[in-house]
Amino acid sequence: xxxxxxxxxxxxxxxxxxxxxxxxxxxxxxxxxxxxxxxxxxxxxxxxxxxxxxxxxxxxxxxxxxxxxxxxxxxxxxxxxxxxxxxxxxxxxxxxxxxxxxxxxxxxxxxxxxxxxxxxxxxxxxxxxxxxxxxxxxxxxxxxxxxxxxxxxxxxxxxxxxxxxxxxxxxxxxxxxxxxxxxxxxxxxxxxxxxxxxxxxxxxxxxxxxxxxxxxxxxxxxxxxxxxxxxxxxxxxxxxxxxxxxxxxx
Numbered sequence: 001x002x003x004x005x006x007x008x009x010x011x012x013x014x015x016x017x018x019x020x021x022x023x024x025x026x027x028x029x030x031x032x033x034x035x036x037x038x039x040x041x042x043x044x045x046x047x048x049x050x051x052x053x054x055x056x057x058x059x060x061x062x063x064x065x066x067x068x069x070x071x072x073x074x075x076x077x078x079x080x081x082x083x084x085x086x087x088x089x090x091x092x093x094x095x096x097x098x099x100x101x102x103x104x105x106x107x108x109x110x111x112x113x114x115x116x117x118x119x120x121x122x123x124x125x126x127x128x129x130x131x132x133x134x135x136x137x138x139x140x141x142x143x144x145x146x147x148x149x150x151x152x153x154x155x156x157x158x159x160x161x162x163x164x165x166x167x168x169x170x171x172x173x174x175x176x177x178x179x180x181x182x183x184x185x186x187x188x189x190x191x192x193x194x195x196x197x198x199x200x201x202x203x204x205x206x207x208x209x210x211x212x213x214x215x216x217x218x219x220x221x222x223x224x225x226x227x228x229x230x231x232x233x234x235x236x237x238x239x240x241x242x243x244x245x246x247x248x249x250x
Contacts, residue, residue, distance in 0.1 A: 009220065012038065020176075022222065025222075078105065085105050091134055092123075098123075098137065108125060126142050149194050151192065151227050153225070171185075173211060176208060181215075182197055183216070185198070206228045212224050
């Protein structure tokens with residue numbers, strides 16, 4: 001930065017960008033962290049590796065979760081949180097049982113395929129309840145959320161978070177690693193913080209990260225982020241958020 005401080009930016013190759021997973025990096029860590037490949041494409045990195053005679057120059061790209069040998073993350077979660085692989089009910093928004101499942105670990109908010117139930121209209125996973133082992137399904141329009149309550153905020157933008165926000169800070173956010181950044185407002189709310197999505201977003205999943213950027217694309221600066229605590233739609237009644245009881249909660 002111009003003042004000698006350091007900041008975190010998206011990679012030049014957007015399809016290789018890992019900034020979403022680095023939002024919790026602290027200012028202190030930024031002082032000594034270096035990402036020498038951040039301005040290179042994968043091809044440029046491979047060519048450089050060949051020039052230096054490195055064996056990884058032609059190494060096959062890793063697929064899925066590289067630290068799970070079998071490729072099945074459900075095996076790991078099943079060992080850590082056995083309740084996540086126990087059978088339970090699939091219910092609609094009125095609480096009516098419409099099917100059964102073999103563990104909420106097999107579902108994610110926004111999922112449509114693989115529900116194992118028949119319906120005249122398409123159904124999507126709206127939320128998960130680990131305590132009751134219920135998967136709640138409903139129409140696609142019920143997926144769209146407009147407000148997100150956050151917890152465990154990490155701010156690496158300029159200055160103090162409270163001063164930067166003021167009456168509201170216009171930013172861009174990503175609620176999943178594979179999603180494009182969306183325009184939003186970051187505001188203080190009670191003792192915490194909330195995001196107001198300008199155009200709404202589908203599949204907002206409590207427990208996932210909501211990452212802040214200063215631009216929608218390119219090598220945008222990462223301003224920090226937080227974990228999604230709950231989400232609500234504009235037409236929802238006050239206090240009617242849909243908190244997710246995370247499958248990995250103790």
